[in-house]
Amino acid sequence: MKVAHAQVAGAGLDVHAWASAEGLVAIRLGPVPASGRDGGRPVDGISVEGAPPETLRSLARALVRYLEGSRLEWTGPLDLRGVTPFRQRVFDVVSEIPHGETRSYGAIAAALGRPEAVRAVGMALGRNPFPLVVPCHRVLRADGELGGYVAGGEVKRRLLALEAGQTELDWEAVR
Template identity: 50%
Template structure:
């Protein structure tokens, strides 16, 4: 059964979903009218706690069961994103090399854009080859804030 909760964060509201004990979706949303606690399961409450700790700089990672739906290639890319250290970035080309597909930078970009579990699967840490910020499903402003947060708290 799918449970969905909306949580308030310093970056705006987040929609997070759980199915059978796994986080399957995390999206930043604009409509704050939907925010409610009515479907918060123990896992969604733990996810909220960990997200808030991450955003306030008291935690640098997450320990939550994730189950993103996607192709095998997408899942391989998303797994590689988890290996990017907190406070660091990698280019699409570097991710392609990490997964053994050095000519697949564009495909990596497409997979990155399909990531259904933003923040917990850190696609915000992927930038263009020139180091510039590129697309982010929640918008470049949130991507920039997440990267700044990691640089700020990473030195602690």
């Protein structure tokens, strides 16, 4: 699969995104490495070619605003190849969680009409290729603890703090 790559950084967070002709393929995020940006290692199975399409340009603009404390407002297409129908349903439900709010894994399972599928919801979110766009950082354990996150618990905590309006983020603690 041929894709284009874009990278943005803000609040000490490095965000890489890849898009194909069909839409957004993946996002990878984490704190900016101490040595600077890492050059955007490609996602497995794809080769990076060409200039970023409008999908990536509009996402990059939205991500910059998000990292400055605004809501992430981006509704571009997602390339869902390889994403199962169950995962798509989980992503749809999670995408409805408002900025600054959280839900439990159990609440997501219940919203799917499958209250017994808490673990399956967690596994689906653990394989979310679109963090931030599908805001899995807003999903917590039933006891209010963070639970897992593709970029690590500290990044999840910092994203929730950013959405809560806490602008003094110490990303040094993440490195």
